[in-house]
Amino acid sequence: MTSIPHDLLDDPRLWRAGRQGRHWPTLSSGYPELDALLPGGGWPAAMLTEIAVERWGSGELTLFMPLLARLSADGHTCKAGWIAWIAPPFLPYAPALAAAGVDLSRMLLVRGRDAGETLWAAEQALQSGSCRVVLAWTGRADGRQLRRLQLAAENGRTPLILFRPPSALAAPSPATLRISLVGGAEGACLRLVKHRGGASRSLPIALLQER
């Protein structure tokens, strides 16, 4: 029997079932159940995460509130880092953010007139390295544009959370993590659609308890 060449096993493109190691740096979501579900124990720290949201109001902000609160508070000590909101579908409501513990002075809201401007602004925000996290909402984005964003996130060492319509899940994406939020009468359910090294799992959002 021949042995598998060693360098082939080390190739990061090769995924082997049962091997969980080799994780990327992550940021804790602030919810223990969610951290347990997410590969590596949190949101990817410098990569693209795609979230397909079926309907606004499914808890898409709740998922990130503890993270935003923590990142904005960190920012206070070294006076660095925007929390960039690029082309959000509605106004992020300041009293709710403040009540969740988010430091409003770190908020950077950007309106884009079209998908092109949204993606451009997101890329600029990532590349500048001056954002703690970039949240962006866009419907249209092709694979090439997503790859650019993924690269910009890696270069700028900034996590990008991209909110997409559920139809976007049909197209392949270079995102490290793809999540879908599916509504239901009992509240939305979070499902991992794609992640490197792991089986598909899901979690009802209503069960999330902040640590």
Place this chain on the structure above:
Amino acid sequence: MSKASAQPRPDLSGRRAPLATGRAAGHTPAPPLWLCLGLPRLPLEVRSGGCDDDDARIIVDPAGRVVRASMLAADNGVAPGLPLNAALALCPGLVVLERDEAAERDALARLAAWAGAFTPLVSLVPPAALLLEVRGSLRLFGGLDALRRRIREVLRSTGHACREAVAPTPLAALWLARAGQAEAIMDPAALASRIGALRPAVTGWPEATLTALRSLGVESLADCLRLPRDGFARRLGRGPLADLDRALGRIPDPRPAFRAPPRYHGTLELAAESADTARLGRALHALFAELEGFLRARQRAVNRLTIRLTHLRRPATELVLGLVTPGLEAAHFDALFTERLERLVLPAPVISVVLEAVPGEPFDPAIVGLFGDEPGTAAGLQLVERLRARLGHDAVHGLRLLDEHRPERAWRVAEPGIDTCMTPPAGGLRPGWLLESPRPLRCREGRPWLDGMLLIEAGPERLEAGWWDGGGIARDYWVARTSAGARLWIFRALPDAGAEAGEERWFLHGIFG
């Protein structure tokens, strides 16, 4: 023999005359060192901003003689001094421009203001040279070579051809620059031999003097220096003699210091009408680089720049670039302008660009943290500027709280990064998303309806406020859930709330994202 009997008379080389610079060393301050910047192509440059010398063009004086020819024209044999007819005969497609001496004076003054970034003493030598006393600047800029390299780089990036020379006396530096001799003279003792190798024409003496020298068989300044002083003065006048003495440092040559105007105003005429943004960017880069030197010389930064793009027979397009923090770097201005240009629709081709700026507060380079490792403060503000330059000022903002019970007035847009330090208001549950304005909901059987019956989860929370300023509200807020599971923030307008009471009683105001 006459040679032996002749009384040794002092000649111009000064072998017997003591050098003014040759004083006892040790107690004197370091002797000055002059850097001369000659701008031989200035007449051409002020009339062809942002141009890469891509066509044959000449500048003619009012008498119709060629003052300066572009590379392409010079390749065809057009040389300064030729009559216009002869130039046109040599090179038929020639673009002929009249000399604009006022623009040259302005450009030279602006370059002098820019050169103030390198030394406190800059002196103009009209029409096209600057003298910089650089002895005191050598340590700051890392030596003479580094300083010269830096000056050359900026001048090249702004499209100025330059000849520079360095010598202990200003006149020697000027002559060397005119002769195109770049090798620096550091030692005053070497002045006589290096100057001697130059031709008399570099001195800029009147034509009659130069002719007289030629008739004496004088081919170089070394020949001049060998002539007896009194005879030289008698035949050619005191002026040239004094010039030689100044160049050799035997008599002092004080130079008036240039004083820059309080504000920057730069104009650059484009080579041709152009709507090409790359060309506009190049032209403005030249002005931005001048502005940077102007500001560095004063240790000042600017908050805003005014750019005017002038068109033929049309009012100028005015752009104002706002900076989040005061800045002075040309590269930063370039980036802002490029972003701005991308969303600008030019109404017509541009014929010239004007840049204006008023130096503002003192430049504070200490923005970096104590250990210089805090990332992002400057980068964060630059990001805001970049985004604003392309998307518009109002498209980028921050958030702040207001002390107010009415939900739509409990917040406001603000400059990003403004710390309000306000504690969140007490009150009921607030949604993460707020609609720009409340959206009326349909009712069925008196219950609010949105894709199905809305299920009330919590409430009511009564908000009744603002009756004192005419924008009064009286609402009962509820948390409701749609049949698909989305949580909403809805309210019912109370009947006595005058203005907003209509047929529709229920409104959607927020979404619990």
